[in-house]
Amino acid sequence: MNRIISPSLLAADFGNLQREIEMLNQSEADWFHLDIMDGVFVPNISFGMPVISAINKLAKKPLDVHLMIVDPDRYISTFKKVGADILTVHYEACTHLHRTIQAIKAEGMKAGVSLNPHTPVALLEDIIHDLDLVLIMSVNPGFGGQSFIENTYNKVRELRAMINNSDSTALIEVDGGVNDKNVVKLEDAGVNAFVAGSFVFKNDDPAKTIANLKTVK
Numbered sequence: 688m689n690r691i692i693s694p695s696l697l698a699a700d701f702g703n704l705q706r707e708i709e710m711l712n713q714s715e716a717d718w719f720h721l722d723i724m725d726g727v728f729v730p731n732i733s734f735g736m737p738v739i740s741a742i743n744k745l746a747k748k749p750l751d752v753h754l755m756i757v758d759p760d761r762y763i764s765t766f767k768k769v770g771a772d773i774l775t776v777h778y779e780a781c782t783h784l785h786r787t788i789q790a791i792k793a794e795g796m797k798a799g800v801s802l803n804p805h806t807p808v809a810l811l812e813d814i815i816h817d818l819d820l821v822l823i824m825s826v827n828p829g830f831g832g833q834s835f836i837e838n839t840y841n842k843v844r845e846l847r848a849m850i851n852n853s854d855s856t857a858l859i860e861v862d863g864g865v866n867d868k869n870v871v872k873l874e875d876a877g878v879n880a881f882v883a884g885s886f887v888f889k890n891d892d893p894a895k896t897i898a899n900l901k902t903v904k
Contacts, residue, residue: 690870691880692900693718693751693860694893696742697733698884707888708745714894715901718751718773720862720882722828725756728780729829736769743770751882753801753862755828756780760787767794775799775822775860778806788817799860803828804836808846815849818857820880826863835864840876847877867896867903 694716699707711719721739726732734742743750749772756762759776766774774796781787784800791798799820800811804827811821823846825839843859850857861873862882870881883900890896 689717690874690901691717691858691860692897693720693880693882694887694897695720695722695862695882695884697722698888700888704742705745707893708742710894711897712745712747714897716748716897718749718880719746720751720753720884721771723752723754723756724829728757728777729755731829736765739766739771740769746770749773751775751860751880753799753822753882754780755801760790763787763790764794767796771796773797773799773820775801775820777801777803777828778810779803785814785817788814792817801828801862802842804838808842808849811846812849815853815855815857818855820858820860821846821850822860822862822882823878824863825861825865828863835866835869840872843873843876843878850877865900867899870900870903 724731724733750770751773752771753775757780774791778800788798797819799822801822803824823842825835858879859877860880861878865881865883866886887893887896
């Protein structure tokens with residue numbers, strides 16, 4: 688399968704956001720990754736609905752929306768309206784996860800579940816066949832630029848085995864500390880999609896960095 692690169696706009700230059708979006712449109716990036724934070728589930732606040740809507744008007748690739756918020760069910764239909772193509776909720780934030788996933792799918796979006804670094808993969812066993820994507824956090828959520836957590840490789844391998852042993856077609860995505868040094872090892876462990884923020888946008892040539900992430904061996 689083609690290596691999916693989903694640059695995180697949280698690391699973009701917000702003073703030149705249109706320029707950054709147009710760069711991604713013209714690059715080899717596959718998705719736009721949007722981290723939505725509420726200051727409650729994680730100690731930070733990010734994009735609101737008007738900003739997502741504005742991004743959607745300019746973006747020519749799918750919006751990969753990652754909700755780091757409490758009670759995400761309240762906003763599922765709203766995220767559909769502002770342009771989300773993939774909507775990922777946190778296992779830790781959902782009391783009735785199966786119902787949440789069904790509500791996302793009912794809106795016509797692909798449904799994902801994210802796991803924090805301390806959350807075991809085994810907890811997804813009863814729902815894996817309903818998921819389009821599982822997002823493994825390879826840093827603690829809330830802030831960009833953190834160091835990659837090495838245990839991520841073990842979690843990915845365990846998750847890949849679970850998917851392969853079920854009727855699931857879920858993609859595995861990793862978010863946090865992804866770079867050209869670990870992307871191949873992560874892919875070998877079973878990852879399909881890679882979120883890269885600081886590594887892309889803090890580079891002198893972000894488009895070239897994305898192209899390299901797609902092809903490095």
